[in-house]
Amino acid sequence: xxxxxxxxxxxxxxxxxxxxxxxxxxxxxxxxxxxxxxxxxxxxxxxxxxxxxxxxxxxxxxxxxxxxxxxxxxxxxxxxxxxxxxxxxxxxxxxxxxxxxxxxxxxxxxxxxxxxxxxxxxxxxxxxxxxxxxxxxxxxxxxxxxxxxxxxxxxxxxxxxxxxxxxxxxxxxxxxxxxxxxxxxxxxxxxxxxxxxxxxxxxxxxxxxxxxxxxxxxxxxxxxxxxxxxxxxxxxxxxxxxxxxxxxxxxxxxxxxxxxxxxxxxxxxxxxxxxxxxxxxxxxxxxxxxxxxxxxxxxxxxxxxxxxxxxxxxxxxxxxxxxxx
Amino acid sequence: xxxxxxxxxxxxxxxxxxxxxxxxxxxxxxxxxxxxxxxxxxxxxxxxxxxxxxxxxxxxxxxxxxxxxxxxxxxxxxxxxxxxxxxxxxxxxxxxxxxxxxxxxxxxxxxxxxxxxxxxxxxxxxxxxxxxxxxxxxxxxxxxxxxxxxxxxxxxxxxxxxxxxxxxxxxxxxxxxxxxxxxxxxxxxxxxxxxxxxxxxxxxxxxxxxxxxxxxxxxxxxxxxxxxxxxxxxxxxxxxxxxxxxxxxxxxxxxx
Ligand SMILES: Nc1ncnc2c1ncn2[C@@H]1O[C@H](COP(=O)(O)OP(=O)(O)OP(=O)(O)O)[C@@H](O)[C@H]1O
Ligand SMILES: [Mg+2]
Numbered sequence: 001x002x003x004x005x006x007x008x009x010x011x012x013x014x015x016x017x018x019x020x021x022x023x024x025x026x027x028x029x030x031x032x033x034x035x036x037x038x039x040x041x042x043x044x045x046x047x048x049x050x051x052x053x054x055x056x057x058x059x060x061x062x063x064x065x066x067x068x069x070x071x072x073x074x075x076x077x078x079x080x081x082x083x084x085x086x087x088x089x090x091x092x093x094x095x096x097x098x099x100x101x102x103x104x105x106x107x108x109x110x111x112x113x114x115x116x117x118x119x120x121x122x123x124x125x126x127x128x129x130x131x132x133x134x135x136x137x138x139x140x141x142x143x144x145x146x147x148x149x150x151x152x153x154x155x156x157x158x159x160x161x162x163x164x165x166x167x168x169x170x171x172x173x174x175x176x177x178x179x180x181x182x183x184x185x186x187x188x189x190x191x192x193x194x195x196x197x198x199x200x201x202x203x204x205x206x207x208x209x210x211x212x213x214x215x216x217x218x219x220x221x222x223x224x225x226x227x228x229x230x231x232x233x234x235x236x237x238x239x240x241x242x243x244x245x246x247x248x249x250x251x252x253x254x255x256x257x258x259x260x261x262x263x264x265x266x267x268x269x270x271x272x273x274x275x276x277x278x279x280x281x282x283x284x285x286x287x288x289x290x291x292x293x294x295x296x297x298x299x300x301x302x303x304x305x306x307x308x309x310x311x312x313x314x315x316x317x318x319x320x321x322x323x324x325x
Numbered sequence: 326x327x328x329x330x331x332x333x334x335x336x337x338x339x340x341x342x343x344x345x346x347x348x349x350x351x352x353x354x355x356x357x358x359x360x361x362x363x364x365x366x367x368x369x370x371x372x373x374x375x376x377x378x379x380x381x382x383x384x385x386x387x388x389x390x391x392x393x394x395x396x397x398x399x400x401x402x403x404x405x406x407x408x409x410x411x412x413x414x415x416x417x418x419x420x421x422x423x424x425x426x427x428x429x430x431x432x433x434x435x436x437x438x439x440x441x442x443x444x445x446x447x448x449x450x451x452x453x454x455x456x457x458x459x460x461x462x463x464x465x466x467x468x469x470x471x472x473x474x475x476x477x478x479x480x481x482x483x484x485x486x487x488x489x490x491x492x493x494x495x496x497x498x499x500x501x502x503x504x505x506x507x508x509x510x511x512x513x514x515x516x517x518x519x520x521x522x523x524x525x526x527x528x529x530x531x532x533x534x535x536x537x538x539x540x541x542x543x544x545x546x547x548x549x550x551x552x553x554x555x556x557x558x559x560x561x562x563x564x565x566x567x568x569x570x571x572x573x574x575x576x577x578x579x580x581x
Contacts (some may be wrong), residue, residue, distance in 0.1 A: 016576055046427075064415065065573070066411055066414075066415060066416070066573060066578060066579075067573055067574075067576055068570070068573045068574045086417045086418075089416065089417035090416060090417040093374065094412075094415060098408075100407060100408030100409075101407070101408035101411070101412050102407070102408075102409065103338070103342050103409060103410055104406070104407065105341070105342050105345040105346065106341055106342055106345075110338055110341065113334065113338070114334060114335065115412075115416070117330065117331050117334045118331065118335075118413060118416035118418060118423070119416055119417065120327065120331075120417070122420075131377065146345075150559075163330045223446060
C-alpha cells in the first residue's frame, strides 16, 4: 500500500437491504455503489460529482466508517476502514450538508465543547481551538445562542467548525455549501483550499460545477454507483471536445418543442432548466454543425431572451458524461 | 481523567439537552402529581394508610424508570432523528462511553421525578416525610439512579440496532414497574415473576428505597443493586460494541 495515498478505495460495493411490511415482508435491495475504485493523494482535493442518488454519500460513508462495505476494501491514512475503525476515525473529519446533526437545544459553544471532548482535544487546548474555529467560520459573538435559533447557513458553518476541531488529516465534505449564501460560500471555498494547501486531504461532493472546477485537483464523476470519468477538471472538459453548446433563454417552452430539438441533425443532448419565469434551454451539438439556426426555427413563436453559442464548460462535460452513463 | 471528563461533560450536556425539551418539561411537571395521586388512592383504597410514604417512594421510582426507559429509547431514536447519532458514533471512542452519558442523564432527570413525587405527596396529601434511615435513603437514591442508567445502557444497545426503538420502550414500561415491585410488593405477584424480578436491578433499587423508608436492612439490597448494575454495564458495553458493527452493516444509524 502506497503511503502517499490518503484514501485508497478498491472495488467498493454497497447494497442496502430493506424490509417493508410486517405480515408479508417484502425485501427490497438497492445497489447504491457498484464497484468504485480510486485513490486520493495526501493533500489532494478530490471531487465526487454525480446526479442525485448516484452513490456519493454512500461512498463517503463507507470511507468514513459509518457503513461497512458489502464488498471491496478501503484504506484511509493506511488504515482499513472496516477493521481499524478507531484509527481511521481519529484522523478524519466529516461534514455533511443540511441542518441536521447538531444538538438544537444547546448553544454552538456547548456543541463544540462536547465534540471536542469526544474527539479527545486536550482540555487546555479546547478553549483556544474553539475560539479559532468560531472565528474561522464567522460565528464569533453568537456562540452562546441556542442552535435552534440559527439560520441554515449558520448551522452549516457550525458543522464545518465541528468537523475541524481535531485538525483531521482527511476531511470528508458532503455537499458542504448547501444553503450557504454566496459570500459565505466563497469564504468556505477559501477555507477548503487553505486546508488543502496546508496538507489536509479533502474529499468533496457538490452539485455546483463552478465550485468543483475552482477547488478540485481531480474529479470523479459517478452515476449509477459507478465511476464514469476521472481526471483533472481540464481533462474532463475535454470529454466535451468536439461539441458546441447553444443556450437559449425562453418563456413557456412546450415539452413538444424540446422533443423536436432533440431530433434535429447534429444535436446530441438537450436540457431544460427553470430559472424563475424563464427557462434555460441548453443544446449540445457536434462542433462542426451549426444548429443555432435550426434551434431558433423550432422555437419560432415562443418568446425568447438571450441566445448564446459557446465553447463547452465543465458543466457541459459533466452533462455529457452523465447522460452517456 | 480523560474518560471521566468525557463522561461528566457528556452527561451534563445531555441533561441540558433533555431538560430544555418542552415535551420533557411538561411530562416532568405533570407525571409526578399523577403518580403521587395514584399511589395515595391506590393505597388508601387498600386500607394501608400507614404505608403512604412507601407508596409515594414507589411511585417516584416508577418515574425514574419511565425516564430511563423513554430516555434511553427516546434519546437514541431522537438522536437518530436529529442526525446526531451518526456524529457521536463516529467519534474515536468506545460506543459505551458515548451512550452511557445519555442513559445516566436520563436517570438523573428521573431522580427529579422521585423528589417531585414526594414533594407533591407532602403538599397535596400531607404524607409525612419521616424516613426510617434518611442517610441510607439518599445513598439508595443515588445507587438507584446509577442502576437505572446502567440498565438503560443495556436497553440502549438494542435501541441502536432497532429503527423503531419507541415501540419496545412502550411495551417495557408497565411490566417492569410491576415485576420489580415498584408499586406493589413482589409477594402479591404470581410466582413466575420472581426469578425475573430477582435479576432486574430495579427490583433491588426499589427494595432498598422501601427499606430506607419504612425500616429494614438497606445495605444488602444496595449492594446487590450495585452488583447487578455493574454487570449491566459490562454486558451493555460488550453489546454496544457488537451492535455498533451491526448497525454499520445494516445502515440503521441514520434514518434512511
Ligand atoms: N439507508 C438507506 N436505505 C436504503 N437505500 C438507501 C439508503 N441510503 C441511500 N439509499 C439509496 O442508495 C442510492 C444512493 O444514495 P446516495 O445517498 O449515496 O446518493 P447521493 O449520490 O449522495 O445523492 P445526492 O446527490 O442526492 O445526495 C439511492 O438510490 C438511495 O435511494
Ligand atoms: Mg448525498
